Amino acid sequence: MKVMKEAIAGTLESSDLLVKVAPSDKGAREIVIQSEVIKQFGKQIKRVVAETLDKLSVSEGSIVIEDKGALDCVIRARVQAAVLRGAGSEETDWGTLS
Amino acid sequence: MNGTDDFYTVQPKDAPPEMEEIRKLLASNNLELDDQIEVFVVSRRQGRLVACAGLDHYTIKCVAVADDVRGESLSLALGSEVVTLAAARGQFHLFLYSAPHNLPFFRGWGFYPLVEVPQRVVLMENSPVAIKKYCDSLREQRRPGRTIGGIVLNANPFTLGHRHLVEQAARACDWLHVFVVKEDAWLFSYADRFALVAAGVKGIDNLTLYPGSDYVISRATFPGYFLKEKMIIDHSWAAIDLLLFREYIAPALGITHRYVGTEPFDPVTNNYNADMKHWLRHAASAAAAITVVEVPRACTRGTAISATEVRGLLAHGDFSRIKELVPTTTLQFLEARFPLDMAATR
Numbered sequence: 120m121k122v123m124k125e126a127i128a129g130t131l132e133s134s135d136l137l138v139k140v141a142p143s144d145k146g147a148r149e150i151v152i153q154s155e156v157i158k159q160f161g162k163q164i165k166r167v168v169a170e171t172l173d174k175l176s177v178s179e180g181s182i183v184i185e186d187k188g189a190l191d192c193v194i195r196a197r198v199q200a201a202v203l204r205g206a207g208s209e210e211t212d213w214g215t216l217s
Numbered sequence: 218m219n220g221t222d223d224f225y226t227v228q229p230k231d232a233p234p235e236m237e238e239i240r241k242l243l244a245s246n247n248l249e250l251d252d253q254i255e256v257f258v259v260s261r262r263q264g265r266l267v268a269c270a271g272l273d274h275y276t277i278k279c280v281a282v283a284d285d286v287r288g289e290s291l292s293l294a295l296g297s298e299v300v301t302l303a304a305a306r307g308q309f310h311l312f313l314y315s316a317p318h319n320l321p322f323f324r325g326w327g328f329y330p331l332v333e334v335p336q337r338v339v340l341m342e343n344s345p346v347a348i349k350k351y352c353d354s355l356r357e358q359r360r361p362g363r364t365i366g367g368i369v370l371n372a373n374p375f376t377l378g379h380r381h382l383v384e385q386a387a388r389a390c391d392w393l394h395v396f397v398v399k400e401d402a403w404l405f406s407y408a409d410r411f412a413l414v415a416a417g418v419k420g421i422d423n424l425t426l427y428p429g430s431d432y433v434i435s436r437a438t439f440p441g442y443f444l445k446e447k448m449i450i451d452h453s454w455a456a457i458d459l460l461l462f463r464e465y466i467a468p469a470l471g472i473t474h475r476y477v478g479t480e481p482f483d484p485v486t487n488n489y490n491a492d493m494k495h496w497l498r499h500a501a502s503a504a505a506a507i508t509v510v511e512v513p514r515a516c517t518r519g520t521a522i523s524a525t526e527v528r529g530l531l532a533h534g535d536f537s538r539i540k541e542l543v544p545t546t547t548l549q550f551l552e553a554r555f556p557l558d559m560a561a562t563r
Contacts, residue, residue, distance in 0.1 A: 125309035130297035131326055132290055137300065139309065139343075144350075151346050153327070183344055185327035187293075 122180025126204035129189075129197040136186040136194060138201035143181045148172065154186035167191045171198040174215060180205065222291055224298045227257045235259060238266040239279075246281040247316075253440055254279060256306075258298045262286065270299040275308040276437045280315070280323075296326035300343070311343040312437035332460040340438065340457050348465055351432060355469040358425055362391020367462070367472040367507075369434055371398045371524075374405050374551065375413040376543050378478060378522035381515035386476035387421045389510070394470050399429025400436055402443050404528055409550070416546035432461055455489055459496035464504040474508045481514065481521050517541045531555060 122140045129137040136154075143149055150172075154164055164186060171194070172182070180202070189197070227235045229250075239257060240250050254271035257279070261267065267286045271279035277299055282292050303311055313328045317339045320330055328341035331348060342348065366386045372379050387393045395418065397411045405413075407429065415426055431437055439458035466472070475497055480487040490511060497507040514521035522542050530539050531551060540548055 125304075127300065127304045127309065130294070131300070132293045132297060137297070137327055141309065144354075151344075153345055183346070 120176050120202070120206050120208070121178060122182075122202065122205040123207050124205055126201050128200035128204060131185060131187060133187050134189055134193070136184055136189040136197050138197045139183045139185075140201045140205035141181045141183075142205075143179050146179055148177060148179060149181045150184070151182070152184045152186065154184070154188070156186070156188050163191070164194060167194045168198055171195045172202065175199065175202050177202055177206075222260050222262065222294055224258055224260050224294070226302065227259055229254055229257065235266060239269050242266060242269055242281045242283060243279055245284075248279055248281060251278050251440075253436075253443070256302065258295065258302055260291065260295060260298075268292070268295050270295055272299060272303055272306075272308075273440060274436045275303065275311050275431070276440065277303075277311060277313040278440075280313075292322070293325060296323075300326070310347060310431060312431070313341045313343070315339050315341060332457055332464055334456045334460070338454075338457065340461070342437075348432065351430060352465055352469040355427075355466065358394070358427075359469075359471055360392035360423075360425070362471075364390045364473055365471045366390035366393040366474045366476055367396070367467060367470070368393065368476045369396045369398065369462075370414060371403070371434070372410050372414050372417075373403045373524050374410060374527060374543065375417040375547050376522050376524050376527055377517075378515045378524070378542075379414070380417055380544055381522075382476060382478050382512050383418050383421060383424070385512045386474075386510070387424055389476075390474065391423065393421075393424045393476075394427065394472060395424060396427045396433045397429050398434045399431070400434075400443070402436075409554075413547050413550060417544050432466065434458055455492040456496050456500075459493055460500075460502065463497050463502055463507055467507055468504055472507060474510055476510050476512055478514050479511045479521075482523060482525075 122142050125141045127137060127139050129135055131137050150168060152164055152168065154161065168184065227233050229236060239259065243250055251271060251273065253273040255273060257269050257271050259266055259269045267283040268291055269279065269281055270277055300311065313323055315323050317333055317336065320339055323341055328343050329345050331340045331342055333339040368383060368386055370379055383395060397414050399407050401407050411428065418424060418426060434442055436443055438461050439454055441454040475493065477490055477493060480490055494509045497509055516522065527539055527542050536552060539551060
């Protein structure tokens with residue numbers, strides 16, 4: 120799956136995150152994560168984001184995340200929502216996303 | 218989210234009753250209502266307007282939260298609302314104007330500082346990497362040489378005056394980088410203006426032509442420029458655009474000189490030229506100074522050529538006079554686009 124257009128999901132509020140996706144001009148998967156808890160949980164957040172993108176088979180796209188201390192399940196949900204909006208895909212196999 | 222907060226949007230052009238409340242809230246935060254804002258997100262609490270954020274295309278301005286409701290989640294909810302509103306309007310790459318002392322507050326909105334006019338204003342954008350990516354792409358276009366020139370053209374439309382400016386600059390430089398203002402805000406579309414510049418600078422070999430960008434005279438970097446017809450340019454807003462050029466674009470391309478035409482008619486543009494010398498060269502900045510070169514305007518019949526005059530003549534369908542002011546490529550375009558029977562006759 121590729122990110123074909125810009126899209127966002129989430130909010131900037133505490134315990135949430137804002138995910139912005141856009142087509143990549145380099146034809147690669149580029150992830151930028153900013154988090155208020157990057158020192159404590161940076162590795163974990165990166166892993167959750169990468170796993171979520173892997174499950175969606177995202178090969179191309181720029182993914183910029185502004186995290187406000189969200190739980191893993193929230194991170195997954197917001198990343199999925201942003202990518203699916205950005206891919207403009209109508210059909211989603213929700214079973215593969217769990 | 219705080220369930221008691223009720224956000225909604227207000228469009229200044231409809232002159233809604235909220236405008237007076239917004240004006241008061243801004244005034245209590247030492248801000249003025251900006252005329253270019255298309256839509257405000259506002260929040261009420263117990264009937265009182267307590268927060269607002271304005272959106273001018275892709276730039277957020279006039280953000281205020283009442284004193285007594287600060288320190289709650291309201292401001293972050295306001296940020297989420299305005300970012301979501303912009304996305305719904307198709308704007309994802311956003312800019313934001315803030316007083317410098319509020320910079321940390323807007324970091325919480327996911328905005329990162331670009332340039333600052335000390336004690337006055339800071340321009341931020343909602344990406345930690347976008348400006349770096351843009352500069353990296355420019356850096357690939359670097360050319361060797363001691364004198365590297367830069368020009369920013371609006372070219373509405375491209376005239377023999379623009380041609381003269383570009384020729385003079387290219388002659389004086391080892392390489393010349395030319396940018397075309399991207400916005401669609403004038404008589405001629407960006408696509409048309411760019412095509413006419415590309416056709417008009419043909420034959421000048423030591424030159425790279427760039428598509429416009431949000432970072433070069435855009436609604437974000439220089440909102441006042443888009444009020445030019447109304448003769449208002451706010452100095453501090455020219456400063457933001459010029460500092461951005463000096464601190465990011467010029468270093469990426471190694472630009473040492475910026476070229477601009479002299480301005481005999483328009484006091485606003487003449488002020489802009491003076492600002493250019495100040496902010497590119499004399500003002501304190503971490504970036505190297507850039508030499509500003511004013512090239513005397515090309516003349517026909519003793520009068521300096523201007524695009525404004527071409528547009529005026531076009532309104533009267535006076536192609537015989539236009540022919541003296543524009544290159545063949547622009548003339549052919551104008552004749553095709555404005556056939557004589559369509560132009561206003563007198």
